Amino acid sequence: MMPLQPPISNLRIAVIHDWLVTYAGAERVLEQILRLYPSADLFSLVDFLPAGERDFILNKTVSTSFIQKMPFAKKKYRNYLALMPLAVEQLDLSDYDVIISSCHAVAKGILTRGGQVHICYCHTPIRYAWDLQREYLRESGLDHGVRGFIAKAILHYIRMWDSVTPNRVDYFIANSKYVAGRIKKIYGRDSIVIYPPVDIDGFCVGTEKEEYYITASRMVPYKRTALIVEAFSAMPDKRLIVIGDGPDFEKVKSRAAKNIELLGYQPEAVLKGYLQKAKAFVFAAEEDFGILPVEAQACGTPVIAYGKGGVLETVVENRTGIFFEEQNVAGLIKAVNNFEKNQAAFSITEIRKNAERFGRERFKAEFKRFVEEKAEMNVDQI
Numbered sequence: 001m002m003p004l005q006p007p008i009s010n011l012r013i014a015v016i017h018d019w020l021v022t023y024a025g026a027e028r029v030l031e032q033i034l035r036l037y038p039s040a041d042l043f044s045l046v047d048f049l050p051a052g053e054r055d056f057i058l059n060k061t062v063s064t065s066f067i068q069k070m071p072f073a074k075k076k077y078r079n080y081l082a083l084m085p086l087a088v089e090q091l092d093l094s095d096y097d098v099i100i101s102s103c104h105a106v107a108k109g110i111l112t113r114g115g116q117v118h119i120c121y122c123h124t125p126i127r128y129a130w131d132l133q134r135e136y137l138r139e140s141g142l143d144h145g146v147r148g149f150i151a152k153a154i155l156h157y158i159r160m161w162d163s164v165t166p167n168r169v170d171y172f173i174a175n176s177k178y179v180a181g182r183i184k185k186i187y188g189r190d191s192i193v194i195y196p197p198v199d200i201d202g203f204c205v206g207t208e209k210e211e212y213y214i215t216a217s218r219m220v221p222y223k224r225t226a227l228i229v230e231a232f233s234a235m236p237d238k239r240l241i242v243i244g245d246g247p248d249f250e251k252v253k254s255r256a257a258k259n260i261e262l263l264g265y266q267p268e269a270v271l272k273g274y275l276q277k278a279k280a281f282v283f284a285a286e287e288d289f290g291i292l293p294v295e296a297q298a299c300g301t302p303v304i305a306y307g308k309g310g311v312l313e314t315v316v317e318n319r320t321g322i323f324f325e326e327q328n329v330a331g332l333i334k335a336v337n338n339f340e341k342n343q344a345a346f347s348i349t350e351i352r353k354n355a356e357r358f359g360r361e362r363f364k365a366e367f368k369r370f371v372e373e374k375a376e377m378n379v380d381q382i
Contacts, residue, residue, distance in 0.1 A: 011097035011375060013040040016088075018105040019077060020047040023056055025196065025291050026123050029175070030102045031056040032197045032360055033121070036368050037100075043091050045084060045106070048074050065091055082154045085109060085161045098375050101169070109165040117374055120169040121194070121367075124179055124288040125186045129158040163187070171374055173367070176289045176310040192370065195313075196289055197363035198355070203298035205352050206276025212239040213304075213336070214278040216271055216292055217285065219246030224284035224306070224327065226252050231332040233257035238336065240282070241274055275299040280321075280339055283311060284332065290314060293321070297355035300348035304335050314358065318342070320351045 015037070017030050034040065038058055047062040054060075065087035067073055067080050080087075084106045093099055094113055101107040104123035112118050163186075166172075172191035174180035180191045213232070217223040225242065229252050232240040236259050242252065245265040253262055263270075272295075275281065281296035282304045289310035293303045297320055305311045307323030315321040322342075324335035 014096040016043040197360040198358045200359040205300040214241045215282040216243035219248035
């Protein structure tokens with residue numbers, strides 16, 4: 001007798017993602033969700049992915065909001081932040097049984113009806129509306145004047161709207177314990193933790209380390225690349241490789257001494273090569289999860305990191321990395337010196353093994369089990 005198919009195989013599934021403009025951390029999660037549910041329909045506020053970069057969404061046709069057709073939306077879609085709550089609420093997902101939102105902004109605000117189950121994979125509550133508001137305004141030059149007043153009013157509106165949207169979610173999944181704490185504090189909701197998928201198999205262990213440190217990230221203020229460069233400028237005997245580009249590039253460049261090489265944006269293959277041979281990967285941001293520290297460990301490279309945020313869950317202190325307690329130059333210099341005194345104690349094999357906890361197959365198994373359990377519960381209740 002053939003076993004009955006699980007109820008979810010007969011359910012209509014919709015996946016909604018905030019915006020589709022690049023392939024970054026949130027999109028890596030989206031990719032694995034779509035591979036689990038390839039027949040799902042995909043929604044997003046905007047879709048400006050180039051024709052040759054659509055493999056990760058399985059080359060799906062994406063249903064978008066009215067922002068897609070707004071003037072200059074391709075490059076200035078973020079300028080329509082005030083319209084995003086209205087835009088996401090206009091997307092019609094009423095025909096679906098299961099809705100999965102991949103959300104770091106507004107996707108979880110989709111309107112649902114009775115009988116639907118809405119599961120939100122929350123990368124983070126909207127950081128620029130909550131804890132990073134002041135940095136966001138300073139970075140945008142909107143911390144004063146009339147334009148600043150308007151921006152603050154818009155962010156106040158976004159916070160008010162964002163405080164209501166958790167009621168539209170049946171189940172929250174957080175990408176780390178750190179984010180689970182923020183979901184509880186901001187939204188008053190419990191969540192389970194399923195760590196994001198990292199392509200561990202795509203990184204090879206580097207057994208021969210060279211005499212340089214590496215950091216890599218998009219150069220925006222909260223990544224604290226300038227802090228790392230300042231610290232290494234004060235240690236002229238230590239070589240630092242910096243990979244990445246962004247609004248802070250010139251600021252970072254102006255603080256770089258001769259022992260620091262700024263390579264700008266580099267293809268993934270080049271980044272992997274540097275990660276494999278580095279003495280250590282340096283990370284100074286307070287991130288929700290932080291994929292790059294895991295990728296560094298997948299190369300057998302230890303991590304020197306600011307000891308707050310998701311990195312506390314991915315790096316084992318004194319086994320796969322070292323933390324610094326103060327997010328400043330002196331704290332980082334102290335951590336680098338401590339690392340060099342104890343460098344021989346770090347095992348490449350142990351570092352790689354730790355990274356393997358965050359692989360794609362682990363994510364897919366945990367995510368599939370959770371979604372299908374909740375979907376089947378919902379079917380039983382209908």
